Amino acid sequence: MKLIGEVEVFKIYEDGTSKSVIRENNMVVDGASEVIVDMLTTPYSLKNVDNSAALDCSNFMVQAVSFGKAQKLYGGSVAMSAAQTSDIGMHSVFNNRAFSSVYVAKDPTSDVLSSAWIGGVSLDGSSFRSSTDLPKSPNPRDLRLEDSSKTQIEFYYENSAAALSSYADQGIVTFNPTSATLLGDYGHNLNSLYASSVKSIATLHQGCYAPSDGMDLYIFDGSRTKPDIEAIDPEAVGAAAPYNVYLLTSTAKLESVSGHYNRVGCLDQNGFLRAYPLQYHPASATGDTSIGVSISAADTNSLGTLSYTGGGLLAGSTAFLERPTVCYNFTISAPDLKALAAYKGVTNIGLWALDLKETLKLEAAPISWTTPTNNRKYKLFAKKIFSEDLTYIQDINAGGLLASDAGIGNYSNLNIQWRMNFAFGDSY
Amino acid sequence: MKGHIKVTKVYDDHEEVVIDESNILTQGFKVDVVSVLIGEDTEVPKIVPGYFQIGTGSVGYEVCANSPVPIQRSASDVFFKLDGPITDVARYGTNSPLLLQNLHRSFVASSIDQGSTYEEVFLSSFSTPSFQSSSLETSTTDNREWFISLEPKNLTKFFLDSINIRLVIDKQTANGVAMKEFGLFTKSVLSYKDDRPLLCAYKHLTTAITKSPTFKVHIDWNIGFLGNTNIYDNVTPGKL
Numbered sequence: 001m002k003l004i005g006e007v008e009v010f011k012i013y014e015d016g017t018s019k020s021v022i023r024e025n026n027m028v029v030d031g032a033s034e035v036i037v038d039m040l041t042t043p044y045s046l047k048n049v050d051n052s053a054a055l056d057c058s059n060f061m062v063q064a065v066s067f068g069k070a071q072k073l074y075g076g077s078v079a080m081s082a083a084q085t086s087d088i089g090m091h092s093v094f095n096n097r098a099f100s101s102v103y104v105a106k107d108p109t110s111d112v113l114s115s116a117w118i119g120g121v122s123l124d125g126s127s128f129r130s131s132t133d134l135p136k137s138p139n140p141r142d143l144r145l146e147d148s149s150k151t152q153i154e155f156y157y158e159n160s161a162a163a164l165s166s167y168a169d170q171g172i173v174t175f176n177p178t179s180a181t182l183l184g185d186y187g188h189n190l191n192s193l194y195a196s197s198v199k200s201i202a203t204l205h206q207g208c209y210a211p212s213d214g215m216d217l218y219i220f221d222g223s224r225t226k227p228d229i230e231a232i233d234p235e236a237v238g239a240a241a242p243y244n245v246y247l248l249t250s251t252a253k254l255e256s257v258s259g260h261y262n263r264v265g266c267l268d269q270n271g272f273l274r275a276y277p278l279q280y281h282p283a284s285a286t287g288d289t290s291i292g293v294s295i296s297a298a299d300t301n302s303l304g305t306l307s308y309t310g311g312g313l314l315a316g317s318t319a320f321l322e323r324p325t326v327c328y329n330f331t332i333s334a335p336d337l338k339a340l341a342a343y344k345g346v347t348n349i350g351l352w353a354l355d356l357k358e359t360l361k362l363e364a365a366p367i368s369w370t371t372p373t374n375n376r377k378y379k380l381f382a383k384k385i386f387s388e389d390l391t392y393i394q395d396i397n398a399g400g401l402l403a404s405d406a407g408i409g410n411y412s413n414l415n416i417q418w419r420m421n422f423a424f425g426d427s428y
Numbered sequence: 429m430k431g432h433i434k435v436t437k438v439y440d441d442h443e444e445v446v447i448d449e450s451n452i453l454t455q456g457f458k459v460d461v462v463s464v465l466i467g468e469d470t471e472v473p474k475i476v477p478g479y480f481q482i483g484t485g486s487v488g489y490e491v492c493a494n495s496p497v498p499i500q501r502s503a504s505d506v507f508f509k510l511d512g513p514i515t516d517v518a519r520y521g522t523n524s525p526l527l528l529q530n531l532h533r534s535f536v537a538s539s540i541d542q543g544s545t546y547e548e549v550f551l552s553s554f555s556t557p558s559f560q561s562s563s564l565e566t567s568t569t570d571n572r573e574w575f576i577s578l579e580p581k582n583l584t585k586f587f588l589d590s591i592n593i594r595l596v597i598d599k600q601t602a603n604g605v606a607m608k609e610f611g612l613f614t615k616s617v618l619s620y621k622d623d624r625p626l627l628c629a630y631k632h633l634t635t636a637i638t639k640s641p642t643f644k645v646h647i648d649w650n651i652g653f654l655g656n657t658n659i660y661d662n663v664t665p666g667k668l
Contacts, residue, residue, distance in 0.1 A: 003429055030653070033588070033590075033653035034588045036461060036652075037588065037589055037590060037591055039475060039476075040475065040477065040651065041583060041585050041591055042473050043473065044473045045580075055471040055473055057463075057465075057467050057468070057472055058467060060465075062465070277467030278466070295465070297466050420465070422461065422462060
């Protein structure tokens, strides 16, 4: 018997029609085998624990999906600068000497990050420059998508001999991250900036999704240098530091991009998109797969999922019985794709089951899910690497600077179906 | 995923490995795992291997006229029963220490008349045009079968990604029986109060082992992602 995973990506057009753009196999990693073997060896004796749901299927199902990219694209290396925007994501056209005063608002008494933004350079003026760097080669022993997802701010923090708070002397009054404000290194895209209330230099660097209440996305011509696109507040000219610096003209801009995942609350701050069995999915009636991942029995070749009748198997589907398939169905909405593109895109995705042993140390089953934080610990179940950035978009009019032509404004929802087939293998 | 079975005749002074090779994971195993992965089953221990059957026949799964890939391979994993399970409990022996239970067996049944009648699927392809619908059924009251109940001590995790089920057919059990097929069953995918075993793995032998009081039989059955690091494929010669 073979456990074969296949990932298919559909582009969803405004009229609701769809087109399959990618269909490739994935890699099932050792974590899947451990989960399945745990299923086969879980004793009834655990049920003796009062109020325990340790035997529930939910403990052994895929519970989350995460998105990522090549390690280099998160923050490059210690030796790199955040100004190297061809290599690393949004943060951006400004070097990392004290992480740039661009984050300081004009009014020093207000929220210094009130005009939150994500900036990046463009390929041709109106869409983010995608990267050709690919994630590491998949290995069945992989425990995460990438070995590291550290950003420049983490490198800076780890390698700075001075307390970061001392940078206040250079006028960067807000640059005072502590380790507590930095999320962990999970090897995939984090959801650090899930709301404007947590906007900070740390969350802007760690990214990678637009906050629920929106933020602005800017694109700058890749040929511009830092002095070209920032200016010192005229009121501060001639004055001593701290300077207030703000942005000059960008080539494209989207205002108030509200992250869909954060708006509906289905993504935690560690970047795990929640998965539900179809019968418990909050949008099971409408089929809206942008509200978390829907898990269902499925046909191996169908865009739609099959309803499950219970009692063992569903009726009326020879295709399912021929090759029983579990489908993980989810949609990345256009606003989230825009933000992900600014953070150098998506070239790998992962299915995660619960690491039950570690999770039960923190919380008894059933394991609750809350956002932005929860007690869930995960174990990688399967991963998929794409050779092309899922957020890549081609401008309608390459080089055109009209707002209507801007690639950044023309994203469509992407629906992803990840199907695990239990096929009759060639060996038995 | 793979299954592997090692059957050893254990005499007082030596051991003899009869077979040490792969087996077939059947459709029932897929039904069990999928039912958990999509959250349909109620509790995970229901798919734990819990029962065993010994038979004297042989399911010819290698040849299936309705195979989905008839040219490359004509086998089918779509069967849910042994060809000739021991039906007379007395054949296990009155002094056998094995725990035997008389239970209903689960299987997938199909209908070709829009659900009016269902019949157990046996060595056929689900892509057969006449196949229209299915459900998981259990045998009737009159058709209970005898199963050897596996105890927790029989089941161990073998490395992190495979399990081992060890069953000992002792010297006092099944003597005179020409054992030619073995079936491993999970407990109850349908969540009945009493278990309704579902066949998940099967192995038949080329030559039957006729049990005698002079030896025990150790059956080691491994299921999992048996790879290079944990494959159990070394044929051990008998010791003198």
